[in-house]
Every structure is written in structure tokens, then in C-alpha cells.
Amino acid sequence: MNIQVRSDSGSSTAGSSVVVDEGSIVIRIGRPVGTGVSAEGASQADRAALLGFAARADCYQGLVLWHRYEAVYALLRAKQAEADVAADGDGGSESGADAYTRLYDPLCQVAASYATAAGVRQCTAEHFVEAAVACMERIPAVGRLMRDGLICPAWFRRVVEQTALVDDADLLRFIDAEIAHTLSEAGTLSAARVEALVSSIVAEHDPDAVTLTREQVKLAKQVRVNALGEGVSEVIVTASAEDAMVVKDVLDAVIAGVCSHDPRTRGERRSAAAVARLAGTDFVCECGRDDCTAELSAEAIAARCARVVLHVVVRKETLGGESDTPAYLDGYGPISAEHVRELAARPDAVRRELNLDEIVDHQAQPGNAYRPTAAVDAAMRGLFGMCSWPGCERAAWKSDLDHVSEFNHADPTAGGPTCVCNLNPKCRFHHGLKTFVGGWIDDQVVDANGVIWTEVTTPEGFTVRQRALNMWLLSELGHLTCRHPAPTRPGSGHAGVAPERSRTRMEAKHRYRMQQRAANRRACQAVEAASPTRGSVTDWATEWGEPQF
Known part of the structure; x- marks a missing residue:
């Protein structure tokens, strides 16, 4: 065959x-x-x-x-x-x-x-x-x-x-x-x-399958020391997912206080900080300079550690016990309903409800069309779960929230809107790559079924598409009706005396990317229409619809 x-x-x-x-x-x-x-x-x-x-x-x-x-x-x-x-x-x-x-x-x-x-x-x-x-x-x-x-x-x-x-x-x-x-x-x-x-x-x-795993992990919690040779050993601490993530974030908060001249790698700093915290000694900068600007006092470290937050996205009915839909722990992945209910019962847990009606009514902050509201910010990070760039696993709450179609600060009506249809998280590296390196094109569309897709095209013309990771958790976001006007043609907002340039550099870049995105969508639709396996289980995606801009 x-x-x-x-x-x-x-x-x-x-x-x-x-x-x-x-x-x-x-x-x-x-x-x-x-x-x-x-x-x-x-x-x-x-x-x-x-x-x-x-x-x-x-x-x-x-x-x-x-x-x-x-x-x-x-x-x-x-x-x-x-x-x-x-x-x-x-x-x-x-x-x-x-x-x-x-x-x-x-x-x-x-x-x-x-x-x-x-x-x-x-x-x-x-x-x-x-x-x-x-x-x-x-x-x-x-x-x-x-x-x-x-x-x-x-x-x-x-x-x-x-x-x-x-x-x-x-x-x-x-x-x-x-x-x-x-x-x-x-x-x-x-x-x-x-x-x-x-x-x-x-x-x-099958929550019991996950529950069994959690019980096994609880029994396996321990501290183990393994000799690696040459006077070096490793200390392995087995802990729950949330505690392990807190430990890592706390160590990052500690080492963030060293000055720019510290010669150690990030891994070496984390190791030294962990040993210092466990041994009860001071973590110090090793630059050796008289003008060291390190902020490693107990007060400075405590202030940075106080800002460590774990974000969990969960449906209200799961917390209430009416549903066993899993939750999503930022930086880790899905966790069971039992697990998230345990987290919600912790005395240090803070609960904030996400009101979709609030998202529909206003998605940008009043008086600042560039900044999304706190509800939109949380919704988009929860929807994507991690950096939206293919292959990147950076946690969503440790990434930037990016306007896919560039926001035009000089003329907001001529650029991409601050809206669910035009926002996704990108880590600092990929955000900078898309913004400052020529040839990269990203796009975001909502198909006819309310599924949100992202698309990245390399400078070589190779296009990669993927669905928002947590559509299973926040499927309602793909069905919200956008209330913003469609972006105007770049340059149309400049009436009166014509400037020396027909459009600004931002407008030119925005125009180019909009044209490329439209061309990519037409090509995608043509391939889908001609595909003999369309609709079979081996198809990678559902049918693409027009973007809801």
C-alpha cells in the first residue's frame, strides 16, 4: 500500500x-x-x-x-x-x-x-x-x-x-x-x-489517574544528594509543582539583586543563592568592585520575593465542585481539579474572577488605547498558556503581551487594535525578533468555529500555524464579538498638507505586514480547498475563516 x-x-x-x-x-x-x-x-x-x-x-x-x-x-x-x-x-x-x-x-x-x-x-x-x-x-x-x-x-x-x-x-x-x-x-x-x-x-x-500520580509524588517527596565527582554533588529536592515553581522564582528574585559585573552565569548564581538560603548565610555579589551596586540586603530581597506570584486559570464550576475540568498552572501546565481546589484553599491564595462581559465592554484601559485592561491581559495569557511563538515554552505571565498587528501610537485607528483578536503573549526574545528583525510575519485569526489560531512566517517564507493552547479551557474567547472599527488604510489619517514621506516607517512596516498576512491567508485557504485529505483525522486544522478585526 x-x-x-x-x-x-x-x-x-x-x-x-x-x-x-x-x-x-x-x-x-x-x-x-x-x-x-x-x-x-x-x-x-x-x-x-x-x-x-x-x-x-x-x-x-x-x-x-x-x-x-x-x-x-x-x-x-x-x-x-x-x-x-x-x-x-x-x-x-x-x-x-x-x-x-x-x-x-x-x-x-x-x-x-x-x-x-x-x-x-x-x-x-x-x-x-x-x-x-x-x-x-x-x-x-x-x-x-x-x-x-x-x-x-x-x-x-x-x-x-x-x-x-x-x-x-x-x-x-x-x-x-x-x-x-x-x-x-x-x-x-x-x-x-x-x-x-x-x-x-x-x-x-480520568481524574483518578492524575490523583494517583499526585499521591505517588507526595510519597516521593524527599531530598537526595548525589556525588558527581571532582568535588561536586547535586542536591535533588522533590516537591509539588507549585512549591518547586515558587522556589525557582524566589531564587531568581534573589539573584536579580547582583550588579551587572557579577561574573557568574545564571545557573551558578541560582546554585549559590540556593545554598545560601538553605544554609542561612548571605548571598553576595562576586564582582569584587568598590562601586558595586548590588541590592542584596535582607529588605531588598524580601521586597522582590514578595512579588513572586503563581497564576492559575480555572473555571468557576471546577472550584465549586460542579465540574472536574482541569486548571492551568502558569509555567507548569494542566493540573487536576482536585489539585487546583487544594491550591484555592491555601491561606495565601487570592481569587479574582474573570468577567467576560467586562472584556466585551472595554478591552483597552480608559484613556490609553494601547494598554489592555487587567481582564483582557489575564484572559489572553490564560488562553495561550505560554509564549505563542512555535516551539517556545516561556510561561505566559513571564512574557510580554504583544499586539500582533502593530499598534500605531501616532494614529491608533490606522494600526492594530487592543483586542482579544489581536493580542497574544510573546517572550522578550521572540517579541524583539518579530519587532526588530526584518522578514518575520506573525498573524492571528479566529476561524468560523471560534477557534483562535496563530501563524508565524520565517524570512525564508516557511509558515507555521498552531491553535491557542488552552482553547479547551477558555473557548468563549473565540466567540466574542469585536466592537472596534477595522484599521484604516495606512496613511489615510494624514489629511491636509502632504508630508515629505507618504507614510511613516511604522505605517510602511504595518502596511507590508498586513499585505503579507492577507497573502498568507489566501494561500492557506487555497491549500485547504485543494487538499484531498480535508476533514480527515489527519488534517492539522479546521477550516480557516476571515479574521474578526
Whole structure:
């Protein structure tokens, strides 16, 4: 049979194909023009092809691994059948056979054969056979996503771990189908996005699986010291997710007081600060200068630590116990309903309700059209969960809130609005990359189903699209009606005497990016309309609609 293996961007490598028959797997990977030579003078399309090949040509690894799993699973089934026949024939009466089956069950035997052939340890082989069972029996729909190149083997193994505690067969089939559907429609994926989406599904449909994990973590809380050699050891402190995040933020608050001449790396400063806090000694700047400007007094450190806040986004009905919809802990990911209710019961917890009516009525602060209201700020950070740039995992509340279509400070009506449809979080690095480096285009659209999508196009012309991470938690945001006027044509706000330049640099940049965004949308719609797999489970996204500007 012929199989078209897709990259997680939703498009196949040009000229690539896979033919699988009874005796072989023939993989043909299209190699773009210009590979191995200088890209100087190459067209943007050629550069996009080069970038796509370099970034996505490994999507075939999942196909090969799936067939490896299939092979070892067939061996396991054959060994199990032999064991069943032996048990039926002997009635289990021979003590030798009984001891043999107890010590060396079929999985152990197949793993031993695999370990011998592959040259790996027995425990590694058993993990491989267990993953094959998960791929073929427990979560076959997710396994097919790996086979088709939508998720990589590492992400599949993480899904196996996250679903390991689901023991109800019917519920597991539903969760498997739900995970496969969600991942296939989420656009471009990353390790953090896969883990967050899967965690939210498992926590919503089988809270006991997450609860068991939390109980195991509570029992595993400890402090361990491991020698690393050369006079260095590591101290491992196992704690709850929220406590671990507080510790990290507190350490960052402590080291923020050193002067700019401190020679240590951030990691070295954190290590020194942790040792100082635990040992009860002072953390000091090591610049050695007489004019050191470090602010490391107890009062200064306490003031910075007092500003450490953990943000949790949760639905009101979950806190009230009417629902078990998971919550989202900024910087960590989805947490179970039981977990968030424990956090809400802490004496230091502060609860603020998000009023969607308030968002509809006014999205920018009164008197300042550039600054979003606190409600809009919290809503957009909660919706995206992390930096909206593909592949970035920076926490949303540690990122900037960016106007996707640039805000025009000189003439706000000619620029992008301060609105849910035009705001998303970006870490400081990617915010600066988009703003100051030429060729980068980002966009944000709301499709006909109320799903919010972001799109980033590299200077080479390679476009990556992905769905807002937490649409499952704040789906109402995609259905809000924008009340702002559409941006006017750049330059139209300058009436009267014509300036020397027809438009400012900001207006020129805004005009260029608006044109590129429109062109990208038209291209996307054309590809979607021509796609033969449109509407199937392997489609990466739903149909795109016009942006609600």
C-alpha cells in the first residue's frame, strides 16, 4: 500500500512518498533544490523548501518505529498464544511449567530475545515491548499519528507515560480517540504543547489517574544528594509543582539583586543563592568592585520575593465542585481539579474572577488605547498558556503581551487594535525578533468555529500555524464579538498638507505586514480547498475563516 507521511506542519515534504508492502518499506524523501550548496541567490520558495527539509524530514522516524512496534507485538502475540496452548494442554499441573511462566512470562521472553538481538539491557527491551503494546492495544489512534508523522517518537512515548494509569478499557479507548483528534487539529506541535494537551484530557476524563500520580509524588517527596565527582554533588529536592515553581522564582528574585559585573552565569548564581538560603548565610555579589551596586540586603530581597506570584486559570464550576475540568498552572501546565481546589484553599491564595462581559465592554484601559485592561491581559495569557511563538515554552505571565498587528501610537485607528483578536503573549526574545528583525510575519485569526489560531512566517517564507493552547479551557474567547472599527488604510489619517514621506516607517512596516498576512491567508485557504485529505483525522486544522478585526 502507499502511505503519505505528513510532517506536523500539515504538509508533506515535496516529492516524498512511502510504499509499504509485505516485504519492504520504501521511503523516498524529496530533497529540495539547493541542498548542499550555498543558498545565495536562491528564491524565497527554495529557501522555504530548504528550511522545511532541515526541520521536518525526520517525520519518517515515527513510521519506522511504528512498524518496529508492530513486529515485536506480533512476536509477543505468538508467544502468548504458545503459552495459552501449553497452559490448556498441561492444565498448569507441572510445577516446573508453573514456575517458568511466573518467572519468564511471554513479555519477558520476547524482551530477552529483543535485548539479545539489539544489544540492549533487559529493562530497556521490556520498556520497548511495553511501548509496542501501548501502540497496538492501549492507544492505537495516537500510535497512528506517530506512524503518519504528526507526532515524533519522543512525544508518543510521553503520551504512553501520561495514559499509563488509565485502567478502564472503554474509557481508555475514548481518551485515545480524544487525544488523537485534539493533536491532529492543534496545528504545529512541540513537546510542551503535546504534554499539556494530553494532560488536560486525562485530567478531565480520568481524574483518578492524575490523583494517583499526585499521591505517588507526595510519597516521593524527599531530598537526595548525589556525588558527581571532582568535588561536586547535586542536591535533588522533590516537591509539588507549585512549591518547586515558587522556589525557582524566589531564587531568581534573589539573584536579580547582583550588579551587572557579577561574573557568574545564571545557573551558578541560582546554585549559590540556593545554598545560601538553605544554609542561612548571605548571598553576595562576586564582582569584587568598590562601586558595586548590588541590592542584596535582607529588605531588598524580601521586597522582590514578595512579588513572586503563581497564576492559575480555572473555571468557576471546577472550584465549586460542579465540574472536574482541569486548571492551568502558569509555567507548569494542566493540573487536576482536585489539585487546583487544594491550591484555592491555601491561606495565601487570592481569587479574582474573570468577567467576560467586562472584556466585551472595554478591552483597552480608559484613556490609553494601547494598554489592555487587567481582564483582557489575564484572559489572553490564560488562553495561550505560554509564549505563542512555535516551539517556545516561556510561561505566559513571564512574557510580554504583544499586539500582533502593530499598534500605531501616532494614529491608533490606522494600526492594530487592543483586542482579544489581536493580542497574544510573546517572550522578550521572540517579541524583539518579530519587532526588530526584518522578514518575520506573525498573524492571528479566529476561524468560523471560534477557534483562535496563530501563524508565524520565517524570512525564508516557511509558515507555521498552531491553535491557542488552552482553547479547551477558555473557548468563549473565540466567540466574542469585536466592537472596534477595522484599521484604516495606512496613511489615510494624514489629511491636509502632504508630508515629505507618504507614510511613516511604522505605517510602511504595518502596511507590508498586513499585505503579507492577507497573502498568507489566501494561500492557506487555497491549500485547504485543494487538499484531498480535508476533514480527515489527519488534517492539522479546521477550516480557516476571515479574521474578526
